Amino acid sequence: MDLAADCVVLSAILFGLGVVGFVFKRNIITIFMSIELMLNAVNLAFVAFSRQWHDLSGQVFVFFVIVVAAAEAAVGMAIIVLIARNRHSLNVERVNLLKL
């Protein structure tokens, strides 16, 4: 039981790091990696809870999250490459044609 609780704490820390990275980093690739970190924190939490409840469905969820994250990554990388080609920069602050 102890191990599951520790994993949940670790996943919360990883998720928090992902959020911090998303908010403060300026490079698109790094922001993208922060999102991946958040999704993997979710996976860790699911596995830990799955162990805690002795229920395998938590591990099946992880498969779905992994597959969906991969599909999202493919589309995201395509968008980023498009931006890099058109702008020659990967700094989010330069992506500012539309005012926020």
Add this chain to the structure above:
Amino acid sequence: MSPSYLSDYAPLLIHILAAMIVAGALLSLSVLVGYRRPSREKSEAYECGIHPTGDAREPFSVKFYLVAILFILFDVEAIFLYPWAYVFRDLNPGKSLAGFYEMLLYIVILLAGYIYLWRKGALDWNR
């Protein structure tokens, strides 16, 4: 977290520390004791005796990225085959092949994506 759980890792920790000390000692000894006479020839990158041309860190072609992404996609989709294989007998009670056909449908959908890629020339390296 129990103390015994952590103490299992003690040998590993000692090993890491020992490795760091030995490596650090050797490196600092060579810095302290050795002679140093730098020259232009010496600081150049070694390319089999030929003069180096250009930077080693060239940007990768976008083609690599495309192939990598396609690989990731099809590779990760295959993840569903593992749990499916594990419960294959339960999915096909008696002589029915329902579970088999369901997975076949999944593969056919992936195949449709593959055909699309192929015909659109995404797998054509020279384009």
Add this chain to the structure above:
Amino acid sequence: MTPALADAYSLAPVITACGFGILIIVGDAFLPRGGKSLLARIGVVGALASLAAVTLASRHTDDAYSGLIRTDAFSLFLESLIFVITVLVMLGSYDYLVREGLPLGEYHALLLFAASGMAVMASANELLTAFVGLEISSIASYVLAGYRRTASKSNESALKYFLLGSFATAFFLYGAAMVYGATGTTRLDVLREMFVAGRAPGPLMLLGCAMILVGLGFKAAVAPFQVWTPDVYEGAPTPVTALFASGPKAAAFALLVRILVTGFGAANATWFWAIWVSAVLTMFIGNLAALTQNNVKRMLAYSSIAHAGYLLVALAARSEIGIAALLYYLVVYALVTLGAFTIITHLGEPGERRLEIDAYAGLGTRQPFTAFCMTIFLLSLLGLPITAGFLGKFYIFDSALKAQLPGLAVMLAMNSVIGAYYYLRLVRVMYFTEPEQEWTPEPVTAGVGAVMFLTAVAALGFGLFPGPLMTFATISAQSFR
């Protein structure tokens, strides 16, 4: 009926949409360059077939796929709405795609995939199923937002939508993980039973609920998570904006209602104040920001935020008439916004140059039918009597009063008055201002004309004869009993 077949029936619209999407993708790979317009036709047929398949799904209204999917009047209502939206978006965008030289095949396939994801969201009865539906629709939407590949604004729109969308998804998922950790289940009906049995939500559960709300708040573009909306709506190709403002918003609200009312319904004190505050913020931010816009797309983007606020008021009422009012308003708002964006698409000219409000000057004399339809849409968004928008707002107002929420009801009325300013401003420009430079709008094509006509008829028809739609909405709201 065998169990597998019964399950397939309840997902018939989703399966149909995906099937046609795959057909288009494969067809696109083999058709010669000149024959792609066939794909657009297959797309419209596919969307219509999915709409017809909703009747198939209605034959099996029950839990399906061991409780992951639930087909009931509510899901049928939203699936019908989603596929009607898909058909209309397809009809309205053909000429745009040809004008801008954009590929036809992928566009229609992506629309069908996005619609199938939204349909899954409407019928999901389990958090991870909802997540899969959310992502199917979102991933297709990211691509659609960047569909004008060479236009920098479109790229930027796609990037912003992608980054903030996946950020929101991660929040939703982490919330789902917390709920799973607190209860050992992600099924909404099981959660409901736990709360009905008198279990109080613990801290883990509250955290999970809050994070799910954050994630869905992003998707539904409600304050304080609305910042991405104007940028994404402005940069995306206009027909895609029409979809964004109607389809995903309807699906996100469907999921929000399903999760809050089914899953957390018996513990509604936990989320009531969050919805209340968000409703107030969303209404005011949307309407006040829309006042200062000069770009029509941006103005309607802020207006769509404001309307999300009205929908939240109906949700905060926490009653059956509240949900019925929400559903009625959702239909009216979605169709009317779709019609307005279709007119913007039509008048946009190559490269989407004509988007300023002043560019609409003199439309009333140059193309009376278009100007008339636009006026109906704007008046319906404003909520003037006779139009459907008025009745929608009235139902929401009524449900808020009956739920003892006079504050929200008053703020709803105030915001309608603020909204009048910017809607009427566009009407005034169309009819009473002469353009500085002479221009002739392009003639209305069959597809665009059909969308304008149908949505205008809906805006007036649902206003004059609200009976059938309201009955359907009421029956749908009763499926949460």
